[in-house]
Amino acid sequence: MNQRELLAILRKLGPEQVIDGHELCPTCDSLSPSIDMDGETIVHCPICRDKGIVSTEEAERWRQEMRERFGTQR
Ligand SMILES: [Zn+2]
Numbered sequence: 001m002n003q004r005e006l007l008a009i010l011r012k013l014g015p016e017q018v019i020d021g022h023e024l025c026p027t028c029d030s031l032s033p034s035i036d037m038d039g040e041t042i043v044h045c046p047i048c049r050d051k052g053i054v055s056t057e058e059a060e061r062w063r064q065e066m067r068e069r070f071g072t073q074r
Pocket residue numbers: 025026027028029030045046047048049050051052053
């Protein structure tokens with residue numbers, strides 16, 4: 001299975017579904033590079049490097065980072 005096929009399947013399954021240790025990138029939902037607020041700057045995803053797929057470890061690391069940054073203590 002190549003990356004393209006994997007991405008297609010993961011998109012169908014939705015976020016946080018894991019195949020072969022990979023899941024959809026949690027930050028960009030796997031679309032092409034997004035455009036910044038100024039409408040010109042292309043923002044490349046630092047997590048998946050615009051591939052749309054990350055390993056579960058990378059995704060988990062990112063989620064952890066977000067939890068730390070924004071805090072979800074209750
Ligand atoms: Zn991404």
